[in-house]
Amino acid sequence: MSSLPSIYVFKDATALAPAFAEYILEAQAAALQRHDAFKIGVSGGSLVPTLRKALVGVDGVEWGKWQIFFADERLVPSDDEDSNYGLLKRELLDLLPEGTQQPQVFHIDFDLINDSLETADAYEKVLIKSFAAKDSVRLPSFDLLLLGCGPDGHTCSLFPGHELLREDVAWVAPIEDSPKPPPRRITLTLPVVTHSLRIAFMATGASKAEVLKVIFENPDAGLPCSLVNDGAKGKVVWFVDAPAVEGVAVQKKEWKSPSSL
Secondary structure, rough: OOOOEEEEEEEOOHHHHHHHHHHHHHHHHHHOOOOEEEEEOOOOOOOHHHHHHHHHOOOOOOOEEEEEEEEEEEOOHHHHOOHHHHHHHHEEEHHHHOOOOOOOOOOOOHHHHHOOOHHHHHHHHHHHHHHHOOOOOOOOOEEEEEOOOOOOOOEEOOOOHHHHHOOOOEEEEEEEEOOOOOEEEEOHHHHHHEEEEEEEEEOHHHHHHHHHHHHHHOOOOOOOHHHHHHOOOOOOOEEEEEHHOOOOOOOEEOOOOOOOO
16 A cells, blocks of 8 residues: 555645545444544644534534544643634534534543643543554554644644654554644654544645645654654545645645535
């Protein structure tokens, strides 16, 4: 299987949102054919508002069958503006139409945030209970991971050159020295990320062009996003807008709506 990701380019973030929704609904349908829940991991940042634009009020989203996990989390209170859970709650969960069956949301234990290792261990136990309750598994298999790309090429809370990129035992790891504030976080480890059945990155805006040029033209630089592209063996797709890949040599694919096939 090719390790090259599929790269879908849209005029702007508004044009991107409907295709992003269709991709997520495809993943949902595939997941619900395998089991009775859609296990999805999300990161924070600009991804979450795009999720809202893409999914709120859209037919076919079976929210009641979603199990939402976090690809990483900042060790701050849930109502802090830096909390990924808080962001998801404000920007998506609280805005679901009245009467919508609510998804299950698996956030960190906020009572533990003063101890990063304990928080990571507790969240790993949450994953074990969900993904390995019946059978022992080496790694969890998310049906879909939705990820962002930082200006330095980081994803989740996996940063360039950081020792956590070499972690290959833990499912969830603490980080005390994030180069991007806040410094204390937990994150899925790289083997867990690349073991997901589908991975979708979203990157928009001209500010992303410089790092995307490195990710796609110089993957041997070893940026975390490049490591995911390579390690996930062709299970990766990128949804980007035109400014994000201005001047970047990428092989663009045309998104074909399932309804048009």
